[in-house]
Structure formats: structure tokens, C-alpha cells
Amino acid sequence: MDVCPVACIYEGADQLYIHPEECIDCGACEPECPVTAIFEESATPEQWKDYIAKNRQFFEENPGVQAAKGKGEIGSGGMGPTAVQWPS
Numbered sequence: 001m002d003v004c005p006v007a008c009i010y011e012g013a014d015q016l017y018i019h020p021e022e023c024i025d026c027g028a029c030e031p032e033c034p035v036t037a038i039f040e041e042s043a044t045p046e047q048w049k050d051y052i053a054k055n056r057q058f059f060e061e062n063p064g065v066q067a068a069k070g071k072g073e074i075g076s077g078g079m080g081p082t083a084v085q086w087p088s
């Protein structure tokens with residue numbers, strides 16, 4: 001998670017989530033994921049596409065989420081969303 005330059009990876013109860021508007025699509029997190037669960041949205045495998053909506057829903061339902069452990073201030077910016085499916 002420390003690899004994210006804008007600290008837009010958040011910790012949910014069941015997985016980590018990437019803020020779709022804060023993410024700058026730099027791709028730095030993809031090779032760091034230990035379970036190969038992060039994809040640029042357009043490259044998300046079919047079997048994981050439901051997680052794109054789950055990711056967005058997390059931020060809609062949790063507007064006050066805190067940055068993931070070890071992260072600093074929340075960044076801003078935002079090009080497109082990145083899908084993440086990161087089992088705990």
C-alpha cells in the first residue's frame with residue numbers, strides 16, 4: 001500500500017479499496033499486489049468485473065473512510081478508476 005503516490009488505497013472490513021476519483025492510474029500498485037488482484041479497469045478479467053461496482057459502492061457508502069494503515073494525507077487527482085479485488 002505504501003507504493004501509492006496519492007494514498008488512495010483504503011482498508012475495508014473484507015478487502016482493500018482504491019478510490020476511483022483519487023487514483024491517478026499510475027499502475028504502481030499492480031505489481032506490488034501479493035495476489036495479483038489489481039487491474040486497470042479496462043483490463044479487469046471478466047470474472048472480477050463485479051468488484052469494480054463493489055469498489056465504487058464502498059466509497060458511496062463510506063464517505064468518511066480513513067486512509068489505509070500507514071498512509072498519510074489523502075491525495076487528489078483522478079483519471080479513471082482502477083479495479084481492485086484484494087481478499088483479506
Ligand code: SF4
Pocket residue numbers: 003004005006007008009018022023024025026027028029030082
Ligand atoms: S494506480 Fe492508483 S491506487 Fe495504484 S498506486 Fe497508482 S494511484 Fe495508487
